[in-house]
Amino acid sequence: MAEQMVKFMVNGRSYEIPIEPHMTLVEVLRDKLDITGTKLSCGAGECGACTVLIDGKLALSCLTLAMTAREKNILTIEGLAEGGNLHPIQKAFIEHGAIQCGFCTPGMILATKALLDENPNPNREEVKEALAGNLCRCTGYVKIVDAVLAVAEEIRKGGS
Amino acid sequence: MTQEFSVVGKRITQVDTAAKATGAARYTTDIKLPGMLIGRVLHSPYPHAKIKKIDKSKAEKLTGVEAVITIDDTDRTLWARSFRDMPMAPSGSLQRADEYILADKARYVGDPVAAVAAVDEQTADEALDLIEVEYEKLPFVLDPWEAMKPGAPQIHDYAGNNIAVHLTPPPFLVKGDVEKGFAESDVVVEESFFASKQVGCHLETQACVASVDANGKITCYSPCQLAHPFRRELGKIFNKPLGMINVISPFVGGSFGTRLSCHNEPICIALAMKAGKPVKLVYTKEEDFTCIDTRTPHYFTIKMGFKKDGTLNAFTVHTTTWSGGYLSRAQLAGGITLVWALGHYRCPNTDGWCDVVYTNTTLSGAMRGFGNPAVMWGVEQVMDMAAEKLDIDPLELSLKNVKHAGEMANLGLPIESSYIDDCIREGAKRIGWKEKRGKRKGGRARRGVGMATMTHCSGAWPLLIEHSNAFIKFNEDDTISLTVNPGSPGTHIWGTLAQIAAEELGIRVEDISIVTGSTEATMFDLGSHASRSTYVTGNAVLEAARQAKAQLLERAAKMLETSPDELEVEDRQVYVKKAPEKSISVADVCFDAIWNLKGESLNISGKSSWASHYNSVPTAAYFAEVEVDTETGEVKVIKFVTAVDCGKAVNPMTVEGQCEGGIQQGIGYGLTEDYVINKDTGVVESDNFTTYKMPGTLDMPETEVIIIDKPDPKGPFGAKGVAEPGLVGIAPAIANAVYDAVGVRITDMPITPEKVLAALEAKSAQKD
Numbered sequence: 001m002a003e004q005m006v007k008f009m010v011n012g013r014s015y016e017i018p019i020e021p022h023m024t025l026v027e028v029l030r031d032k033l034d035i036t037g038t039k040l041s042c043g044a045g046e047c048g049a050c051t052v053l054i055d056g057k058l059a060l061s062c063l064t065l066a067m068t069a070r071e072k073n074i075l076t077i078e079g080l081a082e083g084g085n086l087h088p089i090q091k092a093f094i095e096h097g098a099i100q101c102g103f104c105t106p107g108m109i110l111a112t113k114a115l116l117d118e119n120p121n122p123n124r125e126e127v128k129e130a131l132a133g134n135l136c137r138c139t140g141y142v143k144i145v146d147a148v149l150a151v152a153e154e155i156r157k158g159g160s
Numbered sequence: 161m162t163q164e165f166s167v168v169g170k171r172i173t174q175v176d177t178a179a180k181a182t183g184a185a186r187y188t189t190d191i192k193l194p195g196m197l198i199g200r201v202l203h204s205p206y207p208h209a210k211i212k213k214i215d216k217s218k219a220e221k222l223t224g225v226e227a228v229i230t231i232d233d234t235d236r237t238l239w240a241r242s243f244r245d246m247p248m249a250p251s252g253s254l255q256r257a258d259e260y261i262l263a264d265k266a267r268y269v270g271d272p273v274a275a276v277a278a279v280d281e282q283t284a285d286e287a288l289d290l291i292e293v294e295y296e297k298l299p300f301v302l303d304p305w306e307a308m309k310p311g312a313p314q315i316h317d318y319a320g321n322n323i324a325v326h327l328t329p330p331p332f333l334v335k336g337d338v339e340k341g342f343a344e345s346d347v348v349v350e351e352s353f354f355a356s357k358q359v360g361c362h363l364e365t366q367a368c369v370a371s372v373d374a375n376g377k378i379t380c381y382s383p384c385q386l387a388h389p390f391r392r393e394l395g396k397i398f399n400k401p402l403g404m405i406n407v408i409s410p411f412v413g414g415s416f417g418t419r420l421s422c423h424n425e426p427i428c429i430a431l432a433m434k435a436g437k438p439v440k441l442v443y444t445k446e447e448d449f450t451c452i453d454t455r456t457p458h459y460f461t462i463k464m465g466f467k468k469d470g471t472l473n474a475f476t477v478h479t480t481t482w483s484g485g486y487l488s489r490a491q492l493a494g495g496i497t498l499v500w501a502l503g504h505y506r507c508p509n510t511d512g513w514c515d516v517v518y519t520n521t522t523l524s525g526a527m528r529g530f531g532n533p534a535v536m537w538g539v540e541q542v543m544d545m546a547a548e549k550l551d552i553d554p555l556e557l558s559l560k561n562v563k564h565a566g567e568m569a570n571l572g573l574p575i576e577s578s579y580i581d582d583c584i585r586e587g588a589k590r591i592g593w594k595e596k597r598g599k600r601k602g603g604r605a606r607r608g609v610g611m612a613t614m615t616h617c618s619g620a621w622p623l624l625i626e627h628s629n630a631f632i633k634f635n636e637d638d639t640i641s642l643t644v645n646p647g648s649p650g651t652h653i654w655g656t657l658a659q660i661a662a663e664e665l666g667i668r669v670e671d672i673s674i675v676t677g678s679t680e681a682t683m684f685d686l687g688s689h690a691s692r693s694t695y696v697t698g699n700a701v702l703e704a705a706r707q708a709k710a711q712l713l714e715r716a717a718k719m720l721e722t723s724p725d726e727l728e729v730e731d732r733q734v735y736v737k738k739a740p741e742k743s744i745s746v747a748d749v750c751f752d753a754i755w756n757l758k759g760e761s762l763n764i765s766g767k768s769s770w771a772s773h774y775n776s777v778p779t780a781a782y783f784a785e786v787e788v789d790t791e792t793g794e795v796k797v798i799k800f801v802t803a804v805d806c807g808k809a810v811n812p813m814t815v816e817g818q819c820e821g822g823i824q825q826g827i828g829y830g831l832t833e834d835y836v837i838n839k840d841t842g843v844v845e846s847d848n849f850t851t852y853k854m855p856g857t858l859d860m861p862e863t864e865v866i867i868i869d870k871p872d873p874k875g876p877f878g879a880k881g882v883a884e885p886g887l888v889g890i891a892p893a894i895a896n897a898v899y900d901a902v903g904v905r906i907t908d909m910p911i912t913p914e915k916v917l918a919a920l921e922a923k924s925a926q927k928d
Contacts, residue, residue: 036190037183039413041363042445046849049363077183090181094173097813100821101650102180103363103413109181128857135849137361137414138650140820141857143813 008069010035011079019066026050026061029076037077037106048134051107052076058114060133077106080113088158089113092151093144100138108134112148120156124149166730167663168877169869171813174655175674176411176648185411188367188381189442196369197226197277199431199441200284201424202291203451204266204273207485207520207842208300208313211265211293214274219290224283227435228291230274231262234430235399241421241453242489242525243386243393246624256324258316259486261397261426266295267315267485268520269842270450272424277431277439300842304459304482304517315485315518322518324483325491329498329512332572341474341509345465348474349546353462355534356909357482357835358455358828359846360527361854364413365448368428371438378405378429383412384422385647386687391679397426398433406680415649416825417526420689421488423452449847453525454835456493457482460538462501465509470552472561477501477535479514484523491516493526496623497535503570504539504615505561520842528825529884530690532616533891537830537909540612540892544899553597554896555588558613558781569777570615571623577872577880579805580613580779586866587611587803591783597900606788607798610896612889613781618881619692619772626772628697629683630657630704634712634764636754638667638732638746643675644701645682646693651883652814653693657701659810660876664705665712666729667746683769691778691881694810698876700770707766715764716749776872778880780804782826782889785861786897790920793913795898796861797827803866804885808878812867819865819886826890827861828854831911 003018010033019028029035029052041049043062050062053075080087089112092098099105108131115122115130122130127148128141136144179185204211216228238257246255263271274291278284299313306312307322315322328334342348369381378400384390387407395402412419428441443451458481465474481494494514502510547554562580569575588594588611596609619626631643642661646653658672676682685697713724716734720727720742728737735743753762783801788794802819809815832853836845846852871878891909899905904919 030190034192035183036186039187039363040189041365041413042849044445044848044850047363077181081182086178086181090178093181094177097171097174097817099174099177099180100652100817101362101364101412101414102177102185103187105180106183128860131857133856135361135363135854135856137363137416137825137854138821139817140822140824140863141860142820142863143817145857 004067006067006070008071009073011076021067023066024062025052025064025066025069028066029061035076035078039103039106048107048111049104051110051134053110053114056117058111077109080109088151088154092147096143096147096150098139098143098147104134104136108136108144116152116155120152122152165663165877167659167669168810169808170811172655172659172669172811174652175658175669176654187364187411187413188369188383189364191369191381191410191440193369193371193438196438196440197279197435198281198284199275199277199428199439200288201272201427202274202288204263204269204271206266206295206297207269207302208298209266210296210298211263211273212296213294215292216274219276219287222283222287222290224279225276225287226437227277227431228274228287229262229430229434231260231264233434234261236260237397239393239397239426241423243389246389255491256487261430268522269844270522271485272427275427275431277435300520302519302521302837302839302842304480304519307517307519315520319518324487324516324518327495327514327516329502330572332568333499333502334511336509338474338476338509338511342465345473346468347546347549348463348465349542349549350461350463351538351542351545351907353460353538353541353907354909355458355460355537357457357524358527358833359449359835359852360416360418362414362416362418365445366423366443366452367441368425369438369440370429370432372432376404379408380425380429381408381410382422382425383415383419384425385415385419385649385689387645387647387679388684388687390422398429406678409647409677412647412649415688416528417530418453420526421453446847449852450522450844453488453523455527456490456524456531458494458497458534460535462538462542464542464546466546466550470550470557470560472505472507474509475502475505475507477512481514481516482524483516483518484521485518486523488523488525490524493524493531497531499570500532501535501539506563506567521837522844529888532614532884532888533829536612536614536889537892540889541895541905541907544610544896554611555584555593558584562613569775571617571775573622573775576774576776576874577807578777578779579868579870580781582868583779583781583803583805584613587781587783587801590801590864590866591785591799593783596785600901600903604790606790606901607785608897608901609783609785610893610900611781611783612892612896614885614888615777615779616881616885616888617690618695618776618778618875620690621772621775626686626692626696628685628700629769630697630700631683632661632704632708632766634708634750636751638750639671639673640665640667641673641675642701643682644697645676645685646697647688649688651818653688656694656810656814657698660698660701661705663877664702665709667732691884694879695776695875695881696770696772698879700768702876703768703770704766707768708764711762711764711766712746712749715753715762716744719744719749719752774874776807776874776880778804778806778882778885780885780889782893784893784897786894786901788898788901788916790902793917793920795831795911795916797894799862801864801866802886803868804882805868805870806882806885807872807875807880809867809869810877810879815867815882816865818883820863822886823863823890824855824860826887827859830891830894830909832859834910834912
């Protein structure tokens with residue numbers, strides 16, 4: 001299939017690369033750009049491991065054709081820390097023991113960012129609902145939800 | 161006596177989590193080598209078929225294809241994905257090598273038949289379509305009971321009636337006279353159970369990256385949990401000395417026991433050999449569900465006889481273990497069910513047997529708890545049934561019969577420590593046992609509580625060697641490198657080991673660099689299984705740290721002009737115990753030891769080979785509160801409490817994490833995870849997360865983890881294993897709670913709404 005040149009931003013950096021129309025965003029990120037923090041697991045939109053943010057909105061990169069990200073801003077887990085400082089969500093996941101094998105973590109953290117950008121004051125049920133599309137086999141989600149609630153409070157306090 | 165610790169027992173942030181939180185952590189699926197090809201595997205679409213002919217010529221001609229292999233491209237060496245010839249205790253537990261890396265005959269849907277390596281995935285997939293396989297379909301059998309019948313299709317020539325092996329318990333668990341014991345019992349309960357074929361569901365799919373250098377040396381990146389035993393198996397498959405194989409373990413995206421076996425690694429290596437280039441082979445999620453080990457399913461008949469006062473008097477377990485088309489770990493998983501069951505309670509008359517039966521299904525291997533969650537699904541329900549008949553509170557029945565310190569544990573060694581009574585009592589308090597148990601009410605939504613207990617192990621000694629090594633070296637300051645190779649399955653074992661070393665050496669966890677992950681750079685470690693690493697590798701680390709500390713104090717004693725036994729080290733300072741103001745920093749001692757102008761240079765270090773000669777059993781009690789919707793049959797877990805006796809918790813946050821994760825896996829095992837095989841085709845129908853429902857955030861109840869936190873005499877700083885105990889008794893506690901709520905007993909896992917409704921209907925029909 002004919003490749004097409006596609007331009008987009010990933011983590012604040014501009015890329016212009018040839019892409020075959022059938023390629024998914026996760027394939028382009030991982031295989032073409034070597035940005036491997038985004039994980040591929042089910043490949044069918046069931047597990048959330050491949051979650052990224054496109055123009056700030058949550059997207060499953062295994063179901064997103066890379067062509068459709070043309071001219072858009074993509075945020076992956078690698079783009080979250082700023083100037084070597086971990087994002088508060090990353091810190092909270094680390095400090096609350098919310099990370100075990102770590103394979104779901106990039107997706108969980110980005111899904112958390114999408115949640116908190118929209119709703120800075122979620123309750124436990126709202127956090128569980130927001131993360132219902134992100135599967136984890138290690139943690140039982142308990143410390144993940146704890147971490148999200150704690151960082152929400154911290155951001156509210158710090159941001160006010 | 162409570163020991164004061166400065167690092168052990170603290171909720172320290174884990175050493176490897178920053179890499180995981182930023183996307184920097186590299187997993188096998190992230191590895192990319194120069195010139196690397198992409199591998200794909202052609203799997204059998206039939207559950208049982210002769211492979212009459214394979215024509216790979218068209219695939220080989222496709223541009224971009226660099227290797228196509230079938231069994232004819234291999235040495236036809238039989239291998240065992242669970243590793244053969246590991247020196248093990250008797251009772252028939254040696255594992256048979258019964259499969260080829262590419263099939264001679266297809267024995268399950270998904271059996272690898274051929275493989276290709278090509279420049280990219282698309283080309284590899286196109287090449288698979290061009291391989292022409294002529295199959296002769298054979299009659300097949302999916303069910304172990306059918307497989308044992310005369311005239312059933314024979315899956316392996318050696319195994320008549322498809323029975324791979326008949327096992328009996330180890331001699332110390334065959335006691336008294338069970339017939340007499342049952343005859344002399346006042347209450348006897350006998351029930352049959354099915355414990356299901358749970359899938360590991362690690363998010364990182366099975367993967368391997370392999371390369372072979374100009375001298376024929378193999379480098380293999382693999383998520384296998386047992387890197388050193390795996391290397392030995394590769395040596396046998398490829399006829400190489402072990403020095404010509406390096407197994408590298410990157411971060412692993414979930415293990416849970418299914419990665420005790422290796423899976424597609426030998427195929428990947430064979431492709432790399434044929435192509436002369438590195439090859440990456442990553443399974444899809446569908447391949448994961450179909451082609452790699454699941455938890456071993458079993459059918460049990462459990463019979464327990466009690467005296468009127470609740471004393472257990474006779475106990476038999478008969479296990480029919482459902483193996484797949486090849487054994488993998490089914491043989492071990494079957495045999496060990498007898499050990500877990502018969503070893504948990506005190507009983508004068510015990511016996512059992514286990515048949516391991518081949519079927520044309522996906523392989524049955526290990527998963528967290530290795531037979532213990534399966535058999536306790538039955539045992540703990542029989543305990544609940546017996547309690548009702550005896551009119552004794554199940555909690556009291558457990559307390560009366562569980563073994564305590566000094567009694568012989570499941571694996572035939574004395575129990576070093578047991579605080580299971582504390583687990584039962586504390587857990588009961590937190591669930592509200594007294595207030596909630598036996599208060600069955602009417603109405604649509606009915607609540608109940610149930611409990612279960614278990615004893616597990618810290619490693620597999622004396623069934624299997626439990627050998628680990630640790631090497632510690634001080635740099636010329638107060639930091640160290642700690643070389644170990646327990647794997648990195650996500651259990652935070654690196655951090656736990658670092659806490660043990662830091663405690664002994666008086667340094668900080670952040671001053672420890674973990675050197676790990678390569679079989680050629682590390683000394684032997686059995687790997688990560690049987691809740692062993694904190695206990696076995698931990699003891700190796702503690703001993704290495706003691707040796708390094710002795711060298712440190714000896715050098716410091718010279719500098720402080722005193723003797724080593726007058727010294728202690730704490731907070732990176734070596735000081736005279738009786739005169740703490742007289743001190744020197746660890747950094748100064750280590751610098752002087754290396755940059756020594758007197759010609760007395762020494763790199764301060766410690767090295768330990770540690771092998772278990774005892775086995776401290778962790779114990780636990782589990783309490784579930786459920787709500788059953790009597791109109792839909794749906795069971796919702798409202799609250800779950802796990803109380804665990806894992807000795808001294810080196811890091812309570814890690815222990816909680818293990819138990820909370822165990823609750824998720826246990827709820828899935830008990831309620832939602834249903835492995836469905838099409839009876840007409842042998843195809844796995846539940847091959848994705850939509851059809852195979854592992855619990856998500858919304859399926860999780862309120863949870864509480866109680867750590868009893870009393871030290872064990874043999875564990876490092878008193879620690880015992882804890883990874884598997886997080887899961888073992890979850891499902892039976894839920895089943896018992898369902899019974900408490902609505903009076904129906906589901907013995908066939910999982911407890912689906914359909915089964916609950918059918919049982920409720922049968923129950924009301926009985927009343928009418």
